[in-house]
Amino acid sequence: MSDGQVSATRDRGMSGNAPGGNAVEVTGLTVTYGSTTVLDQVDLQVPTGAVVALTGENGVGKSTLLRCVTGLQKPSGGAVAVFGEPPESGPGFWRRVATTVESPTWYHGLTVREHLDLVRVANGEDPADGRIDEVCGLLGITGLADSLPITLSSGQRQRFLLAATFVRPSRLLVLDEPEQRLDTAAKRALAAHLRDYLAAGGTLLMASHDEQFWHDVGADEVGLHRAEG
Numbered sequence: 585m586s587d588g589q590v591s592a593t594r595d596r597g598m599s600g601n602a603p604g605g606n607a608v609e610v611t612g613l614t615v616t617y618g619s620t621t622v623l624d625q626v627d628l629q630v631p632t633g634a635v636v637a638l639t640g641e642n643g644v645g646k647s648t649l650l651r652c653v654t655g656l657q658k659p660s661g662g663a664v665a666v667f668g669e670p671p672e673s674g675p676g677f678w679r680r681v682a683t684t685v686e687s688p689t690w691y692h693g694l695t696v697r698e699h700l701d702l703v704r705v706a707n708g709e710d711p712a713d714g715r716i717d718e719v720c721g722l723l724g725i726t727g728l729a730d731s732l733p734i735t736l737s738s739g740q741r742q743r744f745l746l747a748a749t750f751v752r753p754s755r756l757l758v759l760d761e762p763e764q765r766l767d768t769a770a771k772r773a774l775a776a777h778l779r780d781y782l783a784a785g786g787t788l789l790m791a792s793h794d795e796q797f798w799h800d801v802g803a804d805e806v807g808l809h810r811a812e813g
C-alpha cells in the first residue's frame with residue numbers, strides 16, 4: 585500500500601466467526617478523497633455482543649470507517665454489513681443502531697430534557713418511563729434538564745450528546761471518541777454504563793484515543809495504521 589493508506593491490525597484476539605454472527609462486517613473497505621486513499625481494503629468484524637475500540641493516530645481514518653458503518657458515508661469500494669444488511673437500509677436500521685458519529689443539530693429554544701423527550705417519542709418510547717432520568721443520572725446531567733444546549737460547556741455538551749444516544753433503543757452503539765472532553769469521574773461512569781450495555785447483549789464499536797478508557801470498557805483493540813511509503 586502507498587503512503588496515506590491504512591490497514592487494520594487486530595491487537596488482541598477476536599474471532600470473526602462468533603456463534604451469534606457478526607453485528608458488523610466490513611470487507612475490503614476503501615475510501616478515497618480525490619487522489620488520496622484514506623482507507624484501503626480494510627476488513628473488520630465485530631461479533632454480536634463484542635466491544636471493539638478502533639485506535640490509531642489522528643487522521644488515520646477511524647471516523648471515516650465509523651461513518652461508513654453507519655451508512656452516513658458511502659465508501660469508494662468494498663462492502664459493509666450491519667446485522668447482515670447494508671447500513672441505512674431503512675428506518676428499522678436506526679431502531680437498532682445509535683451513534684455519535686455525526687452530531688445532531690439542536691433545536692433552538694428546546695431544553696436538554698425536551699430534546700431527550702423528543703428522541704424518546706420519535707423512537708416510539710415513553711419519555712416518562714424513567715429511562716431519561718436514569719441516563720441523565722449516570723451521565724451527571726440531571727441538573728441541566730432545563731438548560732438550553734447552547735449554554736452547555738464542551739464536556740456537558742458531550743454528556744448531552746451521549747444521553748441523546750443512550751435514550752434511543754439500540755442493539756449496536758457506534759461511538760466516536762465517547763470519552764472526549766469528559767472528566768475522570770464521567771469517564772468512569774460512562775465505562776460502567778457501556779459495560780452494562782454489553783452485559784445486556786449490546787454490541788459496541790468505537791474509536792478512542794484513551795487506552796485506560798477502552799481497557800475499562802473491556803474492548804478489543806483494532807489498530808488502524810498508515811502504511812509505510
Ligand SMILES: Nc1ncnc2c1ncn2[C@@H]1O[C@H](COP(=O)(O)OP(=O)(O)OP(=O)(O)O)[C@@H](O)[C@H]1O
Pocket residue numbers: 617622640641642643644645646647648649791
Ligand atoms: N470530506 C473530506 N474531504 C477530504 N478529506 C477528508 C474528508 N474527511 C476526512 N478527510 C481526511 O481523511 C483522513 C481521515 O480522517 P478521519 O476523520 O477519519 O480520521 P481519524 O482517524 O478519525 O482522526 P482523529 O483521530 O483526528 O479523529 C484525514 O486525513 C482527513 O483529513
